Amino acid sequence: MAKQIQVPNFYTTVENFFEKAAPYTGLDAGLLAQIRVCNSIYAIQFPVEIQNKVTGKMEVKVIEAYRVQHSHHRLPTKGGIRYSNNVDQHEVMALATLMSYKCAIVHVPFGGAKGGVKINPRDYTEEELERITRRYTYELVRRNFIGPSIDVPAPDYGTGGREMAWIYDTYRTLKENEIDAAGCVTGKPVAVYGIQGRTEATGRGVYYGLREACADEHDMKKVGLTTGMAGKTMIIQGMGNVGSFTGTISQEEGDVKVVGVGEYDGAIYLKSGINIEKLLKVRDETGSITNYPGATVYSKEDRNKILEMPCDILVPAALENQITTDNANKIKAKIIGEAANGPISSSAEEVLLKKGILIVPDVYLNAGGVTVSYFEWLKNLSHMRFGRMEKRFNQTSQERLLHAMEDLTGRKIDPELLRKVARGADEVDLVRSGLEETMSRSYGFIHEFQKKHNIDMRTAAFAYAIKLIGDDYQNLGIFP
Numbered sequence: 085m086a087k088q089i090q091v092p093n094f095y096t097t098v099e100n101f102f103e104k105a106a107p108y109t110g111l112d113a114g115l116l117a118q119i120r121v122c123n124s125i126y127a128i129q130f131p132v133e134i135q136n137k138v139t140g141k142m143e144v145k146v147i148e149a150y151r152v153q154h155s156h157h158r159l160p161t162k163g164g165i166r167y168s169n170n171v172d173q174h175e176v177m178a179l180a181t182l183m184s185y186k187c188a189i190v191h192v193p194f195g196g197a198k199g200g201v202k203i204n205p206r207d208y209t210e211e212e213l214e215r216i217t218r219r220y221t222y223e224l225v226r227r228n229f230i231g232p233s234i235d236v237p238a239p240d241y242g243t244g245g246r247e248m249a250w251i252y253d254t255y256r257t258l259k260e261n262e263i264d265a266a267g268c269v270t271g272k273p274v275a276v277y278g279i280q281g282r283t284e285a286t287g288r289g290v291y292y293g294l295r296e297a298c299a300d301e302h303d304m305k306k307v308g309l310t311t312g313m314a315g316k317t318m319i320i321q322g323m324g325n326v327g328s329f330t331g332t333i334s335q336e337e338g339d340v341k342v343v344g345v346g347e348y349d350g351a352i353y354l355k356s357g358i359n360i361e362k363l364l365k366v367r368d369e370t371g372s373i374t375n376y377p378g379a380t381v382y383s384k385e386d387r388n389k390i391l392e393m394p395c396d397i398l399v400p401a402a403l404e405n406q407i408t409t410d411n412a413n414k415i416k417a418k419i420i421g422e423a424a425n426g427p428i429s430s431s432a433e434e435v436l437l438k439k440g441i442l443i444v445p446d447v448y449l450n451a452g453g454v455t456v457s458y459f460e461w462l463k464n465l466s467h468m469r470f471g472r473m474e475k476r477f478n479q480t481s482q483e484r485l486l487h488a489m490e491d492l493t494g495r496k497i498d499p500e501l502l503r504k505v506a507r508g509a510d511e512v513d514l515v516r517s518g519l520e521e522t523m524s525r526s527y528g529f530i531h532e533f534q535k536k537h538n539i540d541m542r543t544a545a546f547a548y549a550i551k552l553i554g555d556d557y558q559n560l561g562i563f564p
């Protein structure tokens with residue numbers, strides 16, 4: 085008889101991490117109990133007309149969906165919307181909880197939330213997905229679960245800019261006089277009040293976070309690696325939004341060698357390196373990553389073997405519960421960078437820590453998305469793109485300074501160099517700079533906390549976040 089695999093409950097995993105971190109916060113039991121729970125849970129079932137693929141007839145399908153606001157200590161609440169067949173209330177609660185800690189860690193002044201619609205987007209046409217998204221948004225508006233000062237969704241697994249544009253359009257149609265309507269959702273296309281650099285933000289943040297981890301000599305020595313990203317081997321599970329940008333940016337800016345990639349329909353391993361740009365092209369043209377030339381291919385059933393292949397950095401960027409006690413002992417990576425939310429169960433984490441693996445946790449590592457979402461929301465509320473006021477002024481001042489240097493030294497600066505040095509910052513430059521600064525600073529805070537208490541990085545990140553939320557509760561006078 086086949087072995088029955090017990091899938092750990094994601095929310096229980098998050099609760100276990102909370103329990104482990106709580107003693108390091110110094111907060112009393114009542115406050116901890118308040119921080120721990122989800123403040124509002126909205127479960128919806130709504131009907132949508134869908135065409136039967138066999139008969140061609142229109143039929144009504146009842147769709148199950150959720151929006152969970154974990155913490156109202158800061159408003160609006162913020163968190164993505166997931167489209168997946170695995171969505172259930174506990175999954176959305178776990179993801180909403182992580183959002184609160186994530187926002188605290190990167191000092192983004194929001195409470196955490198998350199949404200989920202229980203569908204596999206691959207089973208629906210674009211028109212049907214639009215109908216489902218608009219109906220879901222309508223339900224959120226009806227119950228006051230969306231708005232620039234209430235709750236601001238964003239993309240997550242199975243959704244992207246297209247869905248965010250539908251959400252915005254539905255919202256503004258229902259709230260025609262709301263001047264800040266564009267701030268009701270982030271991750272919108274740039275042409276629909278989005279911000280440059282949001283699509284790549286989570287993957288870029290993952291790269292910056294891993295770069296911080298790899299810069300620490302003591303930590304690298306402990307896992308038997310030298311400092312720096314250059315030359316390190318990486319395996320990525322999931323070539324969606326987060327995984328693909330983590331791959332391309334790590335290769336282009338960090339000189340990392342990606343040796344393995346996993347997808348839902350199979351996985352590939354190639355010791356000499358996989359070019360991610362080329363891999364994405366191969367998938368576009370042939371429909372699957374498994375057609376990448378020269379690679380060892382794993383079938384759909386064996387796709388998770390890729391997690392067990394040798395590499396320096398393993399980046400799970402698909403879904404939760406990918407590393408459990410079933411495979412934790414077989415992991416050969418020295419560092420695991422959690423680009424996905426909850427890829428490691430709490431009991432698997434104990435096994436990995438005993439093996440001496442450095443885990444850079446989701447609540448910190450994938451916070452680049454919400455950081456740039458915060459920038460987008462600020463842009464929407466200010467009704468102006470970043471850099472508009474100061475770009476030309478900075479450029480002119482820098483040109484003046486360089487011309488003064490030319491006069492003083494009697495030497496001409498190469499015009500191309502002058503143009504580069506004196507360039508004023510565009511929106512995308514400011515977004516990247518803000519993201520890099522955030523990931524670097526936040527790493528410093530949690531690493532400091534970790535060293536002070538001599539604990540693992542996830543426990544430090546959780547404790548640091550819970551303490552900040554607790555301080556907010558007390559300082560803002562919300563807690564009796």
Ligand code: NAD
Nearest residue numbers: 240241242286322323324325326346347348402424425453
């Ligand atoms: P996505 O839908 O763009 O991509 C996910 C990819 O994973 C898809 O290509 C899918 O085919 C693949 N996949 C699914 N099951 C798989 C399996 N068993 N093995 C290998 N690959 C599999 O989703 P995303 O936005 O990239 O999100 C991925 C993870 O990152 C999720 O856990 C999400 O919560 C987290 N995250 C996303 C963002 C964001 O800004 N999009 C921000 C923070 C965290």
